Amino acid sequence: MSAEISSVAAARTLSFDDHDREVAGMRYVYPVLSRRAEGVSLGINLNPNNACNWHCAYCQVPDLKRGAAPAIDLSRLEHELSSMLEAMLHGDFLHRFAPEGMRILRDMAFSGNGEPTSSGQFADAVSLVGGIMERFGLVGRIPLRLITNGSYMSKGYVRQGLSRMADLRGEVWIKVDAADPASAKRINGVRLDADRLFEQVATSAMHCPTWIQTCMVAWDEQEPGEELLEPYLALLRRFATDGLPLEGVLLYSLARPSCQRESSHVSPLPLTWLDSLADVIRAIGFSVKVF
Ligand code: SF4
Numbered sequence: 001m002s003a004e005i006s007s008v009a010a011a012r013t014l015s016f017d018d019h020d021r022e023v024a025g026m027r028y029v030y031p032v033l034s035r036r037a038e039g040v041s042l043g044i045n046l047n048p049n050n051a052c053n054w055h056c057a058y059c060q061v062p063d064l065k066r067g068a069a070p071a072i073d074l075s076r077l078e079h080e081l082s083s084m085l086e087a088m089l090h091g092d093f094l095h096r097f098a099p100e101g102m103r104i105l106r107d108m109a110f111s112g113n114g115e116p117t118s119s120g121q122f123a124d125a126v127s128l129v130g131g132i133m134e135r136f137g138l139v140g141r142i143p144l145r146l147i148t149n150g151s152y153m154s155k156g157y158v159r160q161g162l163s164r165m166a167d168l169r170g171e172v173w174i175k176v177d178a179a180d181p182a183s184a185k186r187i188n189g190v191r192l193d194a195d196r197l198f199e200q201v202a203t204s205a206m207h208c209p210t211w212i213q214t215c216m217v218a219w220d221e222q223e224p225g226e227e228l229l230e231p232y233l234a235l236l237r238r239f240a241t242d243g244l245p246l247e248g249v250l251l252y253s254l255a256r257p258s259c260q261r262e263s264s265h266v267s268p269l270p271l272t273w274l275d276s277l278a279d280v281i282r283a284i285g286f287s288v289k290v291f
Pocket of ligand 1: 052053054055056058059060061064112113114115148149
């Protein structure tokens, strides 16, 4: 294990609640214990400046500000990712910092403190990560994911990055929380409508296997009403009737407290509520995973 990893991580043990991107003392790479995946996820954070063009009410990024990713030091990213994979796959990192039964690397994800595709170096970062995955024999063994709000899908470099991800057998998780402008403004902090969302999701699905990722929350303790659910379900129906090749819908609610000023408004929904919505979505024709 590199001194860089051991010196910082030694003071910490990975836990389910600890999604601190600086847990390993690195700028771009952070390990997270995932109960859902029953192992460790390796995150790649292209937004160490905590900047995103959206402002989701449930966002767990501390000190979130509006903006885009800064210039990425690709050689530092390469060094950090190689060192971390070396420590996890050939060293004792997992044994030392993950509990028994969870000592396995399950996936890697572009997911960090902001929108990864706001980096103009996104496609280069995908190529670099792909090369490292090949070196460690990980292509096809663990998924490479992009967690995105989808708002940069019209950019050529994002489409390039998605095509490279498809070659690496990767997948996209793209946000669709609400399809009507008023709900999107309240929940995602942006101007958004069903046509724009349709275009973004279609572009993603045409370039790389894509899951829709939907976070539903209670607002001032009120469950989402028809004004949100009807346009949301209408958009899913449109995806289905247009035959978009989607993998399905990932449905979840608030897992940890929001770090935003809207935190007092949002709270998690009961699993039974999510399960009922999942049944409606399945009836439209999509597979749904609730977590
Ligand atoms: S898109 Fe992601 S990073 Fe950006 S505000 Fe929403 S939850 Fe936070």
